[in-house]
Amino acid sequence: xxxxxxxxxxKKKKLAAAAEEDDDDEDDTSDDDDSxxxxxxxxxxxxxxxxxxxxxxxxxxxxxxxxxxxxxDEKPAAAAKAPAPSRGAPPQVxxxxxxxLWTITKREFAGYFNSALAYIVISASMVxxxxxxxxxxxxxxxxxxxxxxRMFDFVPAWICFLTIPLFTMRAMSEEKRMGxxxxxxxxxxxxxxxxxxxxxxxxxxxxxxxxxxxxxPLVMFKFPWTMGAFDWGPFWSxxxxxxLMGSAGxxxxxxxxxxxxxxxxxYFATAATLLILxxxxxxxxxxxxxxxxxxxxxxxxxxxxxxxxxxxxxxAVVYFLSVTVLCLLESFRQLEGRRWR
Amino acid sequence: xxxxxxxxxxxxxxNFGSFRAVDKINFEVNRGEIVGFLGPNGAxxxxxxxxxxxxxxxxxxxxxxxxxxxxEHPLAVRENLGYLPQRAPLYLExxxxxxxxxxxxxxxxxxxxFKKRAKAVVEVAGLAQVLGKEIRQLSHGYRQRVGxxxxxxxxxxxxxxxxxxxxxxxxxxxxxxxxxxxxxxDRTVLLSTHNLKExxxxxxxxxxxxxxxxxxxxxxxxxxxxSGRVRYVVSVQESTDSPYRGTGALPxxxxxxxxxxxxxxxxxxxxxxxxxxxxxxxxxxERDSDLRADIFRAIADKGWVLLELHRDTQTLEDVFxxxxxxxxxxxxxxGGKAExxxxxxxxEDDEDDDDDDEDEG
Numbered sequence: 001x002x003x004x005x006x007x008x009x010x011k012k013k014k015l016a017a018a019a020e021e022d023d024d025d026e027d028d029t030s031d032d033d034d035s036x037x038x039x040x041x042x043x044x045x046x047x048x049x050x051x052x053x054x055x056x057x058x059x060x061x062x063x064x065x066x067x068x069x070x071x072x073d074e075k076p077a078a079a080a081k082a083p084a085p086s087r088g089a090p091p092q093v094x095x096x097x098x099x100x101l102w103t104i105t106k107r108e109f110a111g112y113f114n115s116a117l118a119y120i121v122i123s124a125s126m127v128x129x130x131x132x133x134x135x136x137x138x139x140x141x142x143x144x145x146x147x148x149x150r151m152f153d154f155v156p157a158w159i160c161f162l163t164i165p166l167f168t169m170r171a172m173s174e175e176k177r178m179g180x181x182x183x184x185x186x187x188x189x190x191x192x193x194x195x196x197x198x199x200x201x202x203x204x205x206x207x208x209x210x211x212x213x214x215x216x217p218l219v220m221f222k223f224p225w226t227m228g229a230f231d232w233g234p235f236w237s238x239x240x241x242x243x244l245m246g247s248a249g250x251x252x253x254x255x256x257x258x259x260x261x262x263x264x265x266x267y268f269a270t271a272a273t274l275l276i277l278x279x280x281x282x283x284x285x286x287x288x289x290x291x292x293x294x295x296x297x298x299x300x301x302x303x304x305x306x307x308x309x310x311x312x313x314x315x316a317v318v319y320f321l322s323v324t325v326l327c328l329l330e331s332f333r334q335l336e337g338r339r340w341r
Numbered sequence: 342x343x344x345x346x347x348x349x350x351x352x353x354x355x356n357f358g359s360f361r362a363v364d365k366i367n368f369e370v371n372r373g374e375i376v377g378f379l380g381p382n383g384a385x386x387x388x389x390x391x392x393x394x395x396x397x398x399x400x401x402x403x404x405x406x407x408x409x410x411x412x413e414h415p416l417a418v419r420e421n422l423g424y425l426p427q428r429a430p431l432y433l434e435x436x437x438x439x440x441x442x443x444x445x446x447x448x449x450x451x452x453x454x455f456k457k458r459a460k461a462v463v464e465v466a467g468l469a470q471v472l473g474k475e476i477r478q479l480s481h482g483y484r485q486r487v488g489x490x491x492x493x494x495x496x497x498x499x500x501x502x503x504x505x506x507x508x509x510x511x512x513x514x515x516x517x518x519x520x521x522x523x524x525x526x527d528r529t530v531l532l533s534t535h536n537l538k539e540x541x542x543x544x545x546x547x548x549x550x551x552x553x554x555x556x557x558x559x560x561x562x563x564x565x566x567x568s569g570r571v572r573y574v575v576s577v578q579e580s581t582d583s584p585y586r587g588t589g590a591l592p593x594x595x596x597x598x599x600x601x602x603x604x605x606x607x608x609x610x611x612x613x614x615x616x617x618x619x620x621x622x623x624x625x626x627e628r629d630s631d632l633r634a635d636i637f638r639a640i641a642d643k644g645w646v647l648l649e650l651h652r653d654t655q656t657l658e659d660v661f662x663x664x665x666x667x668x669x670x671x672x673x674x675x676g677g678k679a680e681x682x683x684x685x686x687x688x689e690d691d692e693d694d695d696d697d698d699e700d701e702g
Contacts, residue, residue, distance in 0.1 A: 094420055095449035103446040107435070114434040179430035183491070186394040186426070187447045188419040339398040 100193045101200070108201020112167065121166050122209050129155060133216070147231060148217055152238040152308040155213070159242065160249055160274035160300065163209055167202045168253025169267040172331075176261035185335075195332045199254055206246045210239060234310030241307025244320040245300055249274050251327035258334045274300070281305075345372045346405075347499050347529040348393060353402035354553075355388050362388040364553035365402065372498075375525045377540035378533040380550040381665050386533040387427055389550070390503050393531070394424045406499060420448070423497035427504050429488030433477035437468055437487050440476060444491040458494050465520055466490040467513075481508040489517070500530045506539060518543040537657045547657075551665040567660050571628055572653055574613070575601065575636055576621040578646035583618070589644025594620050600639055606630050619648055628654070 095103075112118040133151050175181035184194060214235075221230035253270040260266050281301030284292050296302040303320065306313040348370035355363040363385040370376050380386050391397045393404055395415035403410060409417040431440060441462070445455040463469055466486040471479060476487060485508045492500060506514045514536075521530055521543050534540060540547050540561070547564055549557040557564050577597050578587065585591070594612065597620045601610045606626045613621040626632050633652055640647045655663075 094416060095447065099449070100447055103443065107432075107443055110439075111432070111434055178433070179426065179428070180432055182391070182396055182426045183424075183430055183488075186396050186419055186422070186424045187444060188416050188449070189447050190416065339396070 094188050097190070097193060100189050101197050104189070104193060104197025105200040105204065108171070108198050109204045111201070112205045117166065117170075118205050118208075121163055122205075122212065125158065125163060125209060126212060126215075128158070129213070130216070148235055148238075149308065151213075151216065152242075156242060156245060156300070156304055157275075157278055159206075159209070159246060160278045161271055163206065164246060164249040164253050164274060165267045165270035167205050168250055168257050168270055169263045170257070171198045171202055171254050172258040172335075173261050173263045173266045177263075191335045192332055195254070195328060195335060199250060199328060199331075202250050202254070203247055206250060207243065210242050210246065213239065213242075231310075234308065237307045237310045237312055240312065241304050241316070244307075244317060245304050248300075248320040248323040248327070251324040251331070252277075254331050255327045255334070258331050346370070347372050347407055348501075348531055349403075349405040350389070350393070351403050353389065353392060353404055354400045355385075355392060355397065356400045361553055363392070363399070366550065366553070366555050368548050368555060368558055370529055370531055372529055373525060373527060374546060375521060375530040375532060375544045377544035377547040378531055378550070379535075379537070379540060379547055379661060380533075382535075384550045384665070385553040386550060387503055390424075390426075390501050390531070390533060393418075394422055394501055395419055421497060421499055423492035423495065423500045425485075425488045425492045425500075425502045425505050428481075428507070429485045431476045431484055431487055431491075434475060436473055436475050437479075437490075438472045440487060441490060441494055445494050448495040450495060455494075458496060462490045462493050465493065467516075482510060482513065485509060486513075498528050500524075500528065500532075502530065502532045504533055504535070506534060506536065514539065515542075537661060541657060549661060549664055556664045557660070561657060564660055565655055565657055566628065567664070570608075570625045570655055571630070572655060572659075573607075573624040573626070573632060573636065574621065574649060574651055575624065575640075575647070576613075576615065576619045576649040577640060578618065578648050579620050580618050585646070587644050587646040592620065592643065592645045597622065597645075600643065601636070604632060604635050604639055606632050606635070621649070 129151065132154050133148075136154075172181070175184065185191070217230050217232070217235055219225065220227050249270075252273055253266070256269040256273070257263075257266040260269070277298060278300040280295050281299030281303075284296045284299070284302060287295060297319075303313075303316040306316060346369045348368075350366055350368050353363055353366045354361065366385070366389055378386055378389070388397070392399045393406060393411060395411050395418050398412060403412070405411065406418040407421045409421065411418050432443075435443065438459075441459055442455065445458070450458060463472065466489050468483070468486055468490055471483055476484060479487070485505065489502075489505060492502065506517055509517060518539060521532070524530070532540075532544065544561065546560050547557070548555055549564065557567055559567075577592055578585065579591065579594075581591065598610055598612065601607060601622055601624055604624075607624045608627070609623075609625045611623045613623050615621045624632070624636075631652065633650060636650060637647060
């Protein structure tokens with residue numbers, strides 16, 4: 001609490017100082033991503049976020065920008081406190097983008113662990129990965145190398161087929177079916193906050209799943225067993241690749257989840273799409289010429305391969321990120337579209 | 342527009358495909374008013390409320406909440422509102438406290454204000470016992486209370502409540518309405534309900550919508566007076582089971598009916614169902630008249646025994662039915678006939694129209 005008070009006082013000072021100066025540059029656009037919201041911000045904010053005067057002086061510019069962004073997130077909150085909130089006339093200041101995002105993300109993430117689903121999926125996956133790794137076709141014993149390479153043949157497909165669709169199927173569908181979306185959206189939140197929050201919540205669960213994979217090498221090559229000198233490079237790149245592929249997959253899942261109010265439909269649509277996107281890569285060897293190139297361009301598998309070999313392919317990074325952004329934008333558009341139907 | 346107009350709707354329409362759910366609704370609600378928003382199922386109440394809360398956009402027309410346009414400044418509008426959707430859709434896997442905290446966070450309440458408000462709201466909604474429970478374990482009545490609590494958490498100036506009392510028991514309803522009355526002194530409440538009793542207890546004003554249109558808007562007295570009729574109930578003793586004190590012969594039903602019809606000013610005479618000890622009739626007459634003396638005189642002259650005679654102005658319920666029932670079958674297709682009066686006469690045609698349009702769609 002005392003921290004908050006200090007913060008508040010600091011902010012007041014800054015605001016006072018800033019009032020003398022004119023606030024000029026890129027102020028409150030940074031936390032607003034859809035343009036329609038900009039005017040509202042101006043209309044409802046009694047004190048538009050102003051630049052910290054002390055900071056505005058000629059210091060290291062880059063550093064300055066970073067700090068500012070952080071502050072902007074908190075500023076509306078502070079401004080809300082500044083005019084003593086009298087009963088009956090609550091201060092009409094909206095929470096910042098980041099704060100709302102965090103609130104929604106937190107709720108989504110907790111939501112997964114409030115139901116048994118996340119536990120079951122994660123633990124079952126872990127057991128299955130283990131079985132596959134150690135026993136399928138002779139398992140690791142057959143290759144006789146201190147590598148988890150085999151593991152990463154299997155894990156991405158499994159994640160596409162089961163983990164991602166299961167995590168995303170409820171994201172929007174459940175809200176639609178239960179009608180909770182109405183209450184959520186009539187709170188003062190932006191549509192983009194809802195979409196992004198839900199996305200990050202689901203991504204968070206996937207990160208937990210992926211992060212748990214590090215247990216395998218830790219247990220096998222560090223403690224309690226030391227089965228050889230483990231090459232961590234390819235492992236980390238594989239994990240990173242999985243994360244990228246997963247973020248694209250979750251964005252796709254969100255999109256399908258928003259299209260239907262049935263979780264089952266959402267699951268199968270997502271699983272089918274992701275599996276096709278993944279395994280279409282196996283066709284590359286049979287298809288020559290430009291169709292083959294197109295397929296390998298879109299295939300998650302071909303995109304993922306370099307990561308499994310320890311190579312971080314910037315084209316793949318761009319590809320996965322583009323898919324993510326595109327799907328999220330579409331989800332956003334979809335949610336906004338509800339108003340016109 | 343005066344600053345006291347908190348909710349303002351002008352020519353608000355909403356089409357769902359070819360179905361016109363809301364058809365040029367106009368109304369204003371001022372600060373400090375509790376307005377009952379009435380209408381049969383499917384009249385467009387919830388749709389109107391959803392437009393006002395920015396959940397959906399109107400097809401045409403404008404609406405303003407506290408001066409903010411719902412179309413241009415949806416976030417500003419929602420900040421000013423507390424909204425409880427129909428049947429209180431809540432996240433079932435959250436606990437009551439978590440839910441309130443979630444709603445408060447998104448409404449940007451800081452920690453200390455939240456604690457203060459939560460205390461007040463929990464008391465009002467009677468949630469102290471269930472604060473730690475998951476919402477899925479709660480009965481519908483309690484869920485509705487949680488929904489109310491989240492709408493009230495920021496102490497909003499404007500409350501829009503869509504059937505807030507539908508799942509409450511009679512005691513809870515009474516308590517809730519009392520609370521609303523207290524609350525509304527400096528706030529504005531738009532309250533939709535089927536229950537006309539509630540409107541009579543809590544609201545000074547009502548807006549009645551039917552088939553997407555406002556059919557009545559005014560103080561309850563004005564609305565009651567709308568149909569311009571008063572009603573009499575008359576019963577006359579029919580049998581000699583109990584000691585008969587009449588001087589004339591026992592009346593037969595048609596005789597009584599004829600007599601009552603002959604009274605000047607009586608417009609409609611209907612027999613009411615009774616047992617075989619009495620004939621009971623219902624009469625209506627113009628609003629300004631009082632026929633009680635005439636009725637008594639006529640019956641006494643016949644030497645019959647008058648068991649009961651009372652006069653009442655029409656209840657809200659009668660008016661409600663009067664205003665909405667006739668309209669039930671009005672054509673609501675977009676571009677269909679708009680004049681309710683004209684439509685009332687050719688109901689049959691309308692039904693045909695409906696079918697045609699559906700085929701086309």
